[in-house]
Amino acid sequence: LLAFARWARQQSDGGAGDVSLSVTMAVAAAVVQPRGGTVRETLARNVAMRNSPGSRLLKKLATLVDPKQRLLLALERRTLADPRVKRIVAVSRYVTRQVGVHYNVEESRVELIPNASVMPAADAAQRAAWRKAVRDGFAVPEGSVVFLFAAQNPRLKGFGTLMHATRLLIDQGHKPVVLLAGEYGYSHQDWIAELGIRHAVRIVGQTRQMPRLFAAADVTVLPSYYDPSSKVVIESLMMGVPAISTAFNGASDFIDVSEGVQRGRVIADPGSASELAEAMASLCDAGKRAACVAAIGEGLASELSMSRHVDRLERVLHDAVSPVSAPD
Numbered sequence: 114l115l116a117f118a119r120w121a122r123q124q125s126d127g128g129a130g131d132v133s134l135s136v137t138m139a140v141a142a143a144v145v146q147p148r149g150g151t152v153r154e155t156l157a158r159n160v161a162m163r164n165s166p167g168s169r170l171l172k173k174l175a176t177l178v179d180p181k182q183r184l185l186l187a188l189e190r191r192t193l194a195d196p197r198v199k200r201i202v203a204v205s206r207y208v209t210r211q212v213g214v215h216y217n218v219e220e221s222r223v224e225l226i227p228n229a230s231v232m233p234a235a236d237a238a239q240r241a242a243w244r245k246a247v248r249d250g251f252a253v254p255e256g257s258v259v260f261l262f263a264a265q266n267p268r269l270k271g272f273g274t275l276m277h278a279t280r281l282l283i284d285q286g287h288k289p290v291v292l293l294a295g296e297y298g299y300s301h302q303d304w305i306a307e308l309g310i311r312h313a314v315r316i317v318g319q320t321r322q323m324p325r326l327f328a329a330a331d332v333t334v335l336p337s338y339y340d341p342s343s344k345v346v347i348e349s350l351m352m353g354v355p356a357i358s359t360a361f362n363g364a365s366d367f368i369d370v371s372e373g374v375q376r377g378r379v380i381a382d383p384g385s386a387s388e389l390a391e392a393m394a395s396l397c398d399a400g401k402r403a404a405c406v407a408a409i410g411e412g413l414a415s416e417l418s419m420s421r422h423v424d425r426l427e428r429v430l431h432d433a434v435s436p437v438s439a440p441d
Contacts, residue, residue, distance in 0.1 A: 114181075114184060114185075115184060115188075117139070118139045118140050118188055122141065131434050132144065132430050132431075132434045133197075134146065134426075134430060135192070136148045138151060138152055138185075138193075139185065139188040139189070140192065141191070141192040141195035141197050141198050142198065143197060143198070143200070143430075143433040144199065144200045144201075144202060144429055144430055145192060145198050145201050146201075146203075146204070146426070147203075147208065147212075148228075148341065149341055150211055151208070151215055151216070152185045152189045153186065153189065153216075154211045154339070156176050156182060156186075158338050158361060159338075159339070160173050160176065161338060161383075161384075162269065162338045162384075190216070193212065193216050193218060199433045200222065200223075200224055200429055200432070201218065201222055202223075202224050202225075202226050202429060203223050203224070203225050203226070204226065204227060204228040204341055204363060205225075205227060205341060205342040205364065205366055206363065206366055207361070207362070207365075207366075208342070208363055209223050226422060226425045226426055226429070227342065227366065227417070227422070228341070228343075228344065228347055228363070228417075228422070229417050229418055229419045229421060229422035230347050230351065230417065230418075230419060231419045232324060232348055232351045232352060232414065233324050235324065235328070235352075239328075240352075241328075243324070243329060244328045247325055247326060248329050251292065251315040251317075252315075253290050253315070254288065254290070256288060257288045257289065257290040258287070258289050258331050258396070258397045259290050259291075259292060259329060259330045259332075260275075260279075260291045260292070260330065260331070260332050260334045261291075261294065261327065261329070261330035261332070261333045261349070261354075262275055262292065262294070262333075263293075263294035263295055263326070263335070264295045264335070264345070265295055265296065267295055267296075267297065267301070269339060270337050270340070271335065271336030271337055271338060271359070271389075272293075272301070274336045274384055274389055275291065275334060275336055276304065276308055277308070277386035278386045278387075278389040278390040278393055279291055279308075279310050279313055279314070279393075280308050280309065280310050281386060281387065282390050282393055282394060282397070283310060283313060285390070285394060287393075287394060287397050288313075289313055289397070290314075291314050291315070291334075292317055292330065293314060293315065293316045293317060294317045294318070294319075294320050294323070294326055295318070296318070297318065301316075324348075327348065327352040327354050328352065328354075330349075330354055331396070332355050332356065332357060332377065332393070332396045332402065333345065333354055333355070333356040333357070333377075334356070334357040334389075334393065335356065335358045335359075335362065336357070336358065336359050336380065337358060337359050337361055337362040337383060338359075338383045338384075340358075340361065340363065340364065341363050342362070342363035342364045342366075343358065343362050343364040345364075346358050346365070346367070346368065347364050347417050350367055350376055350409055350413055350414075351413065351414040351417050351418075353406055353409050354406075355376055355396060355402055355405035355406060355409070356376065357377050357379075357389070357392045358377070358380075359380050359381070359382075359383045360381050361383060365379045367413070370408070374408050375404075375408060376405050376409050376413075377396070377405050378392035378395060380392055
């Protein structure tokens with residue numbers, strides 16, 4: 114990592130291009146877009162995932178002496194102090210707060226360009242066909258409310274909280290079905306069985322059919338412990354599906370928009386199964402889900418499109434070009 118950072122710095126210093134863009138805090142550039150947020154916040158949230166005060170303390174101490182993490186933090190500090198950095202691009206307000214709180218970076222140096230994605234255009238008939246095929250394929254009982262959870266790192270994204278919340282929902286008399294997309298092993302399946310919720314869980318596994326899963330879902334749920342701006346939530350909203358996430362997911366900017374305008378629910382504590390269950394129970398109500406869908410509207414997909422994101426990033430890059438190398 115250190116060798117790469119040095120090499121990248123040399124390439125940038127060589128002046129081969131008009132402007133440089135870095136998407137990592139390990140390398141300084143004219144424009145830095147830390148797509149993973151700050152290292153300091155990542156480590157803090159990793160500690161927060163631990164269940165007990167003792168385990169959190171041990172994780173914090175281990176982080177302090179870990180050579181890799183010490184290097185990452187040192188490179189991050191160096192990048193943010195580097196005079197060549199003219200602009201920082203944040204993918205969410207959460208990331209803007211991170212650089213402000215951890216490194217006292219003034220908001221005037223930060224350009225907010227929300228994260229984005231690309232989703233296929235699908236008319237009502239196509240979405241209905243996808244919905245039926247997925248629900249029939251996974252034997253979803255009539256009248257069930259389908260919650261979609263998709264994660265490559267299930268623990269970080271709140272898998273444990275979701276399973277406990279599902280148990281609470283069932284105890285309250287609701288009929289949830291949870292679709293799990295991602296990589297799950299026997300230990301996950303054993304724990305689901307121990308909780309007595311195997312009948313309410315469908316393990317999809319690794320898939321490239323996310324648009325079909327969104328179409329099949331009533332709500333996307335992602336109780337993340339840390340996420341600079343989750344594409345899963347963004348893509349769900351682009352598909353017109355309400356989402357539940359946490360205050361530690363930058364994409365929640367688009368869920369809880371303003372007082373009285375909600376496209377789902379945002380919970381404060383990723384580790385609180387009761388808070389998540391309350392949010393899920395709220396959206397088991399068809400009327401409340403319909404209100405969230407109405408709040409999403411038709412224009413949000415365009416607002417969250419990758420083409421819009423790239424257009425805005427291109428303008429920032431153009432503005433960062435020095436007067437000497439800028440075109441006439």
